[in-house]
Amino acid sequence: MTVSHDVLSHGVLSRDVLVVGGGPAGLSAAARLAAAGLTVAIADEQPELGGQYFRRPSPAVLRAHGDHRPEGGRLIARVRELGVDCLTGHLVWGVADDGRTLFATAPDGAAVRLRARHVIVATGAYERTHPFPGWQLPGVTTPGFAQHLAAADGTPVGRRVLVAGSGPFLLPVACSLLDAGAEVIGVAEAGHPYTPSLRATAALRHPARLRELAGYMARLARARVPIWQGRVVTGASGDDSVSAVTLAATADPSRPVGTFAVDAVCVGYGFRPQTELARLLGCEIRADAATGDAAPVTDAFGRTSRPGVYVVGEAAGIGGVHLARARGRLTAAHILAARGGGDRREIVRLAARTRALGRFTALGEALYPSPAALQDALVSALPDETVVCRCEAVTASDVRAAATDRAGGDLNAAKSWSRAGMGPCQGRFCGFAVAGLVRAARGGERGEPVFPARQPVRPVPVETLLALGEQEPEGDAA
Amino acid sequence: MSARTADAVVIGAGVLGAAAAFHLARAGHRVIVVDRGAPGREGSGTTAGNLHVQAVHTRRPGQEVPLDSARFLPLQRAASDRWEKVEAELDASVELRRSGGFTIAETPEQRAELIAKHAWEERAGIATEVLDGDGARAALPLLGPTVTAATWCPLDGYANPLLTTPAYLAAAVRHGAQVRPFSPVRAVERSGSGWRVTAGTDAPIETPRVLDVAGPWLGEIAALAGIRLAMTPVAIQMHVTVRLPETLRHLVQHIGEGLSVKQVTAGNLLVGGGWPARRFDPDGRSPISAASVLGNMAQAARVLPFVRELRLLRAWAGPLAATPDEMPVIGEVPGAPGFLVAGGTYAFTFAPLWGETLRCLAEGTAPPVDVHDLGPDRLITPVSFEEAR
Numbered sequence: 001m002t003v004s005h006d007v008l009s010h011g012v013l014s015r016d017v018l019v020v021g022g023g024p025a026g027l028s029a030a031a032r033l034a035a036a037g038l039t040v041a042i043a044d045e046q047p048e049l050g051g052q053y054f055r056r057p058s059p060a061v062l063r064a065h066g067d068h069r070p071e072g073g074r075l076i077a078r079v080r081e082l083g084v085d086c087l088t089g090h091l092v093w094g095v096a097d098d099g100r101t102l103f104a105t106a107p108d109g110a111a112v113r114l115r116a117r118h119v120i121v122a123t124g125a126y127e128r129t130h131p132f133p134g135w136q137l138p139g140v141t142t143p144g145f146a147q148h149l150a151a152a153d154g155t156p157v158g159r160r161v162l163v164a165g166s167g168p169f170l171l172p173v174a175c176s177l178l179d180a181g182a183e184v185i186g187v188a189e190a191g192h193p194y195t196p197s198l199r200a201t202a203a204l205r206h207p208a209r210l211r212e213l214a215g216y217m218a219r220l221a222r223a224r225v226p227i228w229q230g231r232v233v234t235g236a237s238g239d240d241s242v243s244a245v246t247l248a249a250t251a252d253p254s255r256p257v258g259t260f261a262v263d264a265v266c267v268g269y270g271f272r273p274q275t276e277l278a279r280l281l282g283c284e285i286r287a288d289a290a291t292g293d294a295a296p297v298t299d300a301f302g303r304t305s306r307p308g309v310y311v312v313g314e315a316a317g318i319g320g321v322h323l324a325r326a327r328g329r330l331t332a333a334h335i336l337a338a339r340g341g342g343d344r345r346e347i348v349r350l351a352a353r354t355r356a357l358g359r360f361t362a363l364g365e366a367l368y369p370s371p372a373a374l375q376d377a378l379v380s381a382l383p384d385e386t387v388v389c390r391c392e393a394v395t396a397s398d399v400r401a402a403a404t405d406r407a408g409g410d411l412n413a414a415k416s417w418s419r420a421g422m423g424p425c426q427g428r429f430c431g432f433a434v435a436g437l438v439r440a441a442r443g444g445e446r447g448e449p450v451f452p453a454r455q456p457v458r459p460v461p462v463e464t465l466l467a468l469g470e471q472e473p474e475g476d477a478a
Numbered sequence: 479m480s481a482r483t484a485d486a487v488v489i490g491a492g493v494l495g496a497a498a499a500f501h502l503a504r505a506g507h508r509v510i511v512v513d514r515g516a517p518g519r520e521g522s523g524t525t526a527g528n529l530h531v532q533a534v535h536t537r538r539p540g541q542e543v544p545l546d547s548a549r550f551l552p553l554q555r556a557a558s559d560r561w562e563k564v565e566a567e568l569d570a571s572v573e574l575r576r577s578g579g580f581t582i583a584e585t586p587e588q589r590a591e592l593i594a595k596h597a598w599e600e601r602a603g604i605a606t607e608v609l610d611g612d613g614a615r616a617a618l619p620l621l622g623p624t625v626t627a628a629t630w631c632p633l634d635g636y637a638n639p640l641l642t643t644p645a646y647l648a649a650a651v652r653h654g655a656q657v658r659p660f661s662p663v664r665a666v667e668r669s670g671s672g673w674r675v676t677a678g679t680d681a682p683i684e685t686p687r688v689l690d691v692a693g694p695w696l697g698e699i700a701a702l703a704g705i706r707l708a709m710t711p712v713a714i715q716m717h718v719t720v721r722l723p724e725t726l727r728h729l730v731q732h733i734g735e736g737l738s739v740k741q742v743t744a745g746n747l748l749v750g751g752g753w754p755a756r757r758f759d760p761d762g763r764s765p766i767s768a769a770s771v772l773g774n775m776a777q778a779a780r781v782l783p784f785v786r787e788l789r790l791l792r793a794w795a796g797p798l799a800a801t802p803d804e805m806p807v808i809g810e811v812p813g814a815p816g817f818l819v820a821g822g823t824y825a826f827t828f829a830p831l832w833g834e835t836l837r838c839l840a841e842g843t844a845p846p847v848d849v850h851d852l853g854p855d856r857l858i859t860p861v862s863f864e865e866a867r
Contacts, residue, residue: 096768097756103768392744406517406644408659412763413516416523416640419744424720424791452763455771459720459789462775466786469772 011112011471015039015085017335018102018116020092020277023051024321025313026122027075028328034082036336041085043092043104043114045458049076051124052144053321061154065179068151087112093456095280100308102277103468105460111467118308118335121278121296122328125271125314128371129429130378131388131396134236135267143173143268149180156182158264162245164188164233166368167270171216177266178223185260187220188231190250190269190374193367231257232378233267250369253381269374271318272432278304278311279453287449290365291318292372292435294450300351301334302327310335320364323357330354371432376444379436388437389430391423399437409442411435415451424459427451484510484656484685486840487675489663489699490692491517493639494820496646497833498689500568503653505837510685511647511655512677514662514695518643521693522826524796526716526750527639528729528738530827531558532581532606532631533595539736539773540754545804545823547595549851551602553806553828556847558604558633560830570645572637573743579634579729580618582625582781588734589627595733596629606631620726622783634729636740639826646833663692666703672816673703687840690819694758694797700819705811708802708859709821713755713764713795717774719788721745730782737777739785747788749778755795764795798823801857808832809853810839819854 017033019026022044034040042049048056054072057065067073080086089107092114096103102114127142134140139158143165146157150173161182163174166189174184194217220227234253235246245265246256272293279285284297284305295317302310310331313324330350336342382388384397398418407413411434414420420434421427427434427450435449486502488495491513503509511517531554536544565574583589592608599606607630614628615621621628647657661678668674672686692699694711701707726741736751753770771793779785799821801807806822818839820832831847838845 094768094771408516410516410519413519413523416519417644422792426792454792454794455766455768456790456792459791462719462779462786462788462790465772465775465790466779469776 011110011467012115013041013085013087013112014115015041016116017041017118017120018043018114019120019122020102021051021122021124021313021315022046022049022086022088023122023124023313023324024053024072024075025324025328026051026120027054027079028325029120029122029312029332030084031075031079031082032329032332033335034079034084036341041087041114041116042079043087043090045089045091047089047107049079049086049088052148055148055152057152057154061152065154091458091460092277093458093460095455099282099306105464109461109463111464111471113468113471118310119281120302120331121281121309121311121315122313123274123277123315125318126274126428128269128272128432129267130269130375131382131386131430131433132234132236132267133383133386134238134242136387136390137236137238137242138240139238139242139262139264140236141264141266143169143266146264146266147173147176150176154180156180157266158182158262160185160262161264161266162186162188162233162260162262163266164231164247165268165270166190166374167268168213168364168368169268169270171213171220173266174225175216175219178219178225184220184223184225185262186226186228188228188233188247190230190232191367191369192229194227194229233265234381236265250374250377253377269371270368271314273315273317275315275450276453276457278309278315280455280457281309282306283309283311287446288317289446290370290372292375292432292449300330300354302331303334319358319361323354323361326350326354326357375432375436376440379433379440382433382437388433389418389420389423389427391425392419394418394420396437399434400441403438403441407438407441409438409445409447411438411448412452414438414441421451426454426458482510482681482683484508484683486687486689487512487673487683487685488689488691489675490690490695491643491647491657491659492520492522492691492693492825493518493643493646493829494691494693494825494832495689496643496650497829498691498820498836499650499655500646500653501833501837502840503650503655505841507840509650509655510658510683511650512658512661512663512675514660516659517647517657518639521796521798522639522643524716524794525639525826526738526740526748527637527642527742527826528740529558529561529576529635529637530554530824531604531633531635532579532599532629534824535581535731535733535736535751539752539770541752541800541804543802543804548598549805551598551604553831553847555602555604557828557831560834561635561637564637564642564830568645568649570641570648572642572645574635574637575743576633576635577727577729578630578632579731580614580621580628580630581731581733582614582621583627583733584624585626585734591733592627592629599631604631604633618728618730620782620784621730622781624780636729636742638743642826642829663699663702666699687816687818689836689840690817691821691836693821693825694760694799696799696819696821700811703814703817705814705817706859707819707854707857709799709807709857710802711758711760711797712800713758713797714752715750715755715766715770715774715793715795717749717771717793718791719747719749719785720791722747722788725784726782732777732781735777737774737781739778739782746791747785749774749785751777758797764797766793766795798825803856806832806852807854807857808835808839808849809855811854812858
């Protein structure tokens with residue numbers, strides 16, 4: 001959707017609040033703020049709001065199967081009813097020299113400057129991918145892609161599918177694949193989360209969350225889908241596309257334990273916060289020792305080191321949809337309070353809920369292996385000839401050599417010398433593995449967890465830059 | 479800790495330090511190279527890698543004093559000759575390409591400048607050819623309608639900076655040099671008739687010669703030795719598009735504005751020209767200026783209209799050390815025997831020449847080019863580095 005011309009004045013949109021990212025967190029914040037009378041805009045690069053979790057099914061799927069997440073549809077409808085300017089199809093890719101104005105590209109390539117007193121970064125997460133020999137073959141996807149295809153388009157990613165990686169997300173993906181008509185030959189989970197201790201820990205305060213997980217387990221059991229624990233994918237093979245996938249024990253990834261005939265395999269190790277925009281805005285970042293990721297430093301209200309800039313949802317740290325929505329609402333309530341409005345009790349209630357959900361997230365995380373530990377295990381077993389950076393065709397041995405011989409264990413230097421992460425995806429797919437390889441070259445000592453954030457966040461048409469240069473509105477400079 | 483000794487300590491593992499270490503080590507000197515971080519990661523790892531043989535545009539955006547092209551050209555000529563031998567000397571590919579370059583003009587004044595510089599180039603023995611606008615477009619149909627004149631120089635080219643510094647360092651190491659990355663220099667003191675350099679956690683090094691080639695930190699290192707030099711660290715920007723099929727074989731520069739465009743071996747188009755970053759950050763990555771992105775890319779799209787169709791992939795900033803007169807600095811610091819400095823703009827183009835020159839200056843032999851007027855004496859100042867910055 002392109003914004004009508006009365007919304008934009010010479011390519012500039014100014015509002016009380018700008019939300020970047022129209023997923024659960026961003027929508028929740030926007031709805032609360034707009035309901036209180038603030039002018040709010042949401043920018044999202046996708047053609048429709050919802051983000052990954054509340055992604056809207058296509059009209060045909062909606063007619064045939066109904067809405068798999070009707071609460072998402074209701075939230076989007078409410079945001080629209082409240083008069084929020086919904087800049088769908090708008091890619092926010094950069095920050096002007098004033099450190100506040102954001103640059104976006106509209107679906108037609110037009111350039112847009114976005115300004116607001118309060119900027120809420122709700123950019124969500126990337127899937128945590130890890131390379132293995134053959135991961136560049138057609139038919140190898142992420143669980144998120146398979147979920148998107150199954151839930152939004154009703155299409156399974158393959159006929160015989162293996163789902164692998166780590167984290168609770170693998171279970172709903174396997175169920176969606178079953179619903180879409182695929183044969184799921186198994187779910188390979190790197191850790192050992194599905195034991196009686198699961199009930200003992202998580203069920204105490206959150207029976208609803210446990211029921212959700214148990215529901216998926218029951219669905220898989222009915223379809224006789226095995227769940228293999230302590231297993232990771234270490235290879236895929238095939239001529240034109242994937243035809244076989246090899247599993248190994250997480251504890252010893254160099255020793256294969258089984259090979260399965262498949263026509264699709266979905267591998268993902270959970271999610272990593274998408275922090276580029278927060279970093280371009282100058283927000284302080286910390287390295288998370290457990291996940292091996294970068295996370296913005298935020299307080300309970302989503303405030304960052306930059307006044308007026310908030311980070312909510314998965315971009316602030318992975319916690320799931322319920323925590324994301326609660327964080328979005330809490331940030332909104334805080335903004336209202338800071339403007340002299342809002343409701344004290346609402347903040348107290350939301351803060352308590354956010355804390356409780358945060359505790360549950362921590363309990364859930366404790367069930368699965370920590371991503372940083374998995375990073376170490378998978379990286380150490382990664383064969384030298386594996387293509388790590390698919391954009392630039394850089395192998396594990398290239399990265400190892402660059403990190404050891406030339407970069408002195410510096411992540412950004414390893415990127416320069418090897419070209420890993422220099423392609424169109426800017427390291428979104430290989431970044432986690434490259435960071436792991438560099439860390440191994442440094443003897444395990446932790447350094448920078450992610451590549452530096454660079455403008456543009458995604459490749460941007462030069463035409464857009466030319467249009468921005470011609471607009472030259474006042475007050476863009478630092 | 480007991481002291482180590484070396485014939486020369488090179489401070490800064492950028493392209494100048496690497497080239498100097500190579501020339502010294504090959505001549506049999508015991509060389510230790512120290513760097514505050516990973517080798518070749520600052521200016522030498524962020525530069526575009528242009529080999530400028532014809533006269534360069536005389537002002538970066540924001541530059542106050544024009545450089546002296548007539549003085550520059552004989553040095554460019556000497557550097558050009560040495561680049562021819564670099565890959566053989568180092569036994570490594572640096573993706574050296576001498577596919578020639580155009581310097582373009584858009585105004586009558588710029589056209590006059592092209593003609594003037596052509597005369598200096600002839601005098602320096604650099605072959606260039608002056609073309610009118612249509613002639614330039616016939617030679618390079620990618621040029622847009624605003625181009626009114628151009629000079630063509632077949633010697634202009636490109637080397638991959640991400641290969642060049644490592645290749646120099648590797649060759650230096652083969653000749654016995656030691657490289658100590660992540661070893662910030664903590665002290666440079668007089669010691670007898672020589673110097674004592676303390677870097678990182680290593681034992682101090684006793685040496686008769688210190689080569690300060692620390693790029694943007696050149697002044698800071700000199701200050702450790704009690705020498706105050708007027709050098710200003712500046713961060714400039716580079717822009718790279720997504721890959722495209724081979725389209726532009728030549729380097730394209732602008733005589734009157736900061737603009738250089740070329741297509742690198744990987745296929746990406748690299749757009750630069752010295753546009754300033756938002757600020758110079760000595761402790762991390764200098765943040766880029768969006769205004770410079772927009773300005774530089776607009777120029778590129780005006781001079782080479784096909785750029786409009788591309789997508790910008792990434793922008794980054796890298797540091798350089800500017801002198802007040804914009805001319806290079808190379809030589810021994812008066813009153814500080816054995817303390818040599820080299821730096822200033824266009825260090826990448828000059829690297830093979832300055833590497834050899836530094837060896838000669840360190841040995842006390844005649845350098846391959848006359849550099850008596852480029853010494854650091856003109857930069858000695860009572861103003862401290864911090865104040866200059």
